[in-house]
Amino acid sequence: MHIPTTPKRAATAVVALAAILAMVAVFTIVRSGDSALAAPSYIEPVTPTGEVHEYRLVAAPTSGALVEGTETDLWTYNGSTPGPEIRITHGDTIRVILENNLPEATSIHWHGIRVPHAMDGVPGLTQPPVEPGETFVYEFTPPDAGTFWYHSHQRGNEQIARGLYGAIVVEDPAEPDYPVDAVWLVDDWLVDDSGQLDPDFDSYEDLHHSGRWGELLTVNGTTGTTLEAAPGQRIRLRIVNTANARVIRPDFGSLDPVVIAMDGLPVGENFPAVDIDLAPGNRMDVDLTIPTDAQGDFVVGDRYTGSEPIEFARISVAGDSVDTPEFPTPVGDVADWSGLIDDQPDHTVTISFFSEFAEATSEEQDEMLAGEQFGEFLWTLNGRVWPDAETLTATEGELQKIRIVNESGQMHPMHLHGQFFQLISRNDEPVNERHYRDTVLLTAFQTVEIVVAPSDVGNWLMHCHIQIHAEYGMAMLYQVEPDTAAS
Numbered sequence: 001m002h003i004p005t006t007p008k009r010a011a012t013a014v015v016a017l018a019a020i021l022a023m024v025a026v027f028t029i030v031r032s033g034d035s036a037l038a039a040p041s042y043i044e045p046v047t048p049t050g051e052v053h054e055y056r057l058v059a060a061p062t063s064g065a066l067v068e069g070t071e072t073d074l075w076t077y078n079g080s081t082p083g084p085e086i087r088i089t090h091g092d093t094i095r096v097i098l099e100n101n102l103p104e105a106t107s108i109h110w111h112g113i114r115v116p117h118a119m120d121g122v123p124g125l126t127q128p129p130v131e132p133g134e135t136f137v138y139e140f141t142p143p144d145a146g147t148f149w150y151h152s153h154q155r156g157n158e159q160i161a162r163g164l165y166g167a168i169v170v171e172d173p174a175e176p177d178y179p180v181d182a183v184w185l186v187d188d189w190l191v192d193d194s195g196q197l198d199p200d201f202d203s204y205e206d207l208h209h210s211g212r213w214g215e216l217l218t219v220n221g222t223t224g225t226t227l228e229a230a231p232g233q234r235i236r237l238r239i240v241n242t243a244n245a246r247v248i249r250p251d252f253g254s255l256d257p258v259v260i261a262m263d264g265l266p267v268g269e270n271f272p273a274v275d276i277d278l279a280p281g282n283r284m285d286v287d288l289t290i291p292t293d294a295q296g297d298f299v300v301g302d303r304y305t306g307s308e309p310i311e312f313a314r315i316s317v318a319g320d321s322v323d324t325p326e327f328p329t330p331v332g333d334v335a336d337w338s339g340l341i342d343d344q345p346d347h348t349v350t351i352s353f354f355s356e357f358a359e360a361t362s363e364e365q366d367e368m369l370a371g372e373q374f375g376e377f378l379w380t381l382n383g384r385v386w387p388d389a390e391t392l393t394a395t396e397g398e399l400q401k402i403r404i405v406n407e408s409g410q411m412h413p414m415h416l417h418g419q420f421f422q423l424i425s426r427n428d429e430p431v432n433e434r435h436y437r438d439t440v441l442l443t444a445f446q447t448v449e450i451v452v453a454p455s456d457v458g459n460w461l462m463h464c465h466i467q468i469h470a471e472y473g474m475a476m477l478y479q480v481e482p483d484t485a486a487s
């Protein structure tokens with residue numbers, strides 16, 4: 001269900017001034033002690049158009065059909081999961097009035113969008129929680145075009161698992177106009193035989209393993225999602241992993257999509273969409289041309305957990321062939337920070353856990369096992385538990401390398417708010433990724449190195465995107481200070 005947007009025109013003088021400021025500003029990135037490096041192109045400020053798209057999102061309990069014929073108790077924005085798709089042109093402003101009709105506090109985070117700090121939607125850090133019956137107004141002009149998503153950032157292990165999320169598309173007028181431009185929000189649901197969500201959102205099993213994984217896969221909140229296409233059609237498909245914990249590896253069968261964007265931003269060079277792991281939070285935009293001799297259904301599924309894909313949607317090809325529009329496959333300007341692989345990290349983040357069971361004597365463990373009470377279990381970053389967390393510091397414009405070490409046997413998709421980063425190594429081997437990210441998956445006992453160009457001043461959250469891990473401690477702060485020497 002869509003809420004009508006209400007475009008309003010701001011004073012043109014403000015727009016003109018912003019345009020002038022955009023032209024005179026000089027952006028460089030430095031590596032401490034080194035000469036200036038090329039700044040990532042995304043740091044260039046957006047010129048606001050003055051168009052404001054206003055949405056009212058009402059978070060409330062709802063009954064909805066994930067599977068045809070079954071009503072499931074969900075929590076949704078405006079009565080459906082996903083909530084309304086927010087689609088704007090780059091430079092436009094989004095204003096969202098969040099109304100909380102849930103039985104508990106909530107907030108909205110705009111995943112991947114470099115919003116002003118006060119709009120980031122982290123309760124207790126960037127705003128107070130929005131209590132039942134209250135409203136909160138979010139307003140920002142996304143500085144980057146691309147595929148993003150919004151979701152609750154309060155008790156995500158239940159609120160996101162119950163359906164509180166939706167898509168945001170910021171269209172770039174400079175990019176080619178695809179005849180078909182679709183968003184697939186992929187999710188999984190842990191449901192019982194009656195079609196209801198498993199109510200144990202704080203499951204100890206999920207907590208000390210890799211979170212809540214469900215058997216029921218949906219796209220855009222339903223099974224059986226089908227994208228209708230014609231032979232020869234050229235499609236932009238935006239895939240978002242909105243799951244609480246499940247990693248998906250999209251499999252397109254005999255189709256040959258090409259990746260054009262990762263985590264919102266255009267990739268530096270295109271590559272086939274084969275064996276790409278999308279962790280919770282990750283996005284992938286692909287350019288897909290349907291072969292002119294194709295007919296019938298093409299299954300798209302997840303191949304992360306096995307050799308046979310688990311179907312989550314279909315592309316149904318029928319009818320006469322259409323002309324395939326000719327335009328270059330989009331690419332972006334991506335800085336090359338791979339040379340930092342030999343540098344000392346500016347920060348090291350170690351992922352571990354505290355387990356009362358593991359700390360207990362064998363007699364105590366026997367008692368705990370008998371009573372199925374395993375005591376406290378918490379996820380830690382550098383030995384600390386949110387909100388008593390460590391703060392990593394950075395200065396705007398000074399490139400940083402962060403080493404993240406997973407000392408646990410579980411996977412952790414680490415998400416940084418407020419900035420993009422580049423993954424440069426896994427287990428000290430170069431990865432040669434030619435794109436930016438806002439979320440990177442660490443598998444068991446893996447070490448990664450990322451490079452961040454701190455671009456947005458503020459005290460930002462960095463956390464695991466497995467919702468139950470974040471809820472039980474796995475978050476810390478990344479504080480970007482203004483560069484006072486620059487002015």
Ligand SMILES: [Cu+2]
Nearest residue numbers: 412464466469
């Ligand atoms: Cu985790």
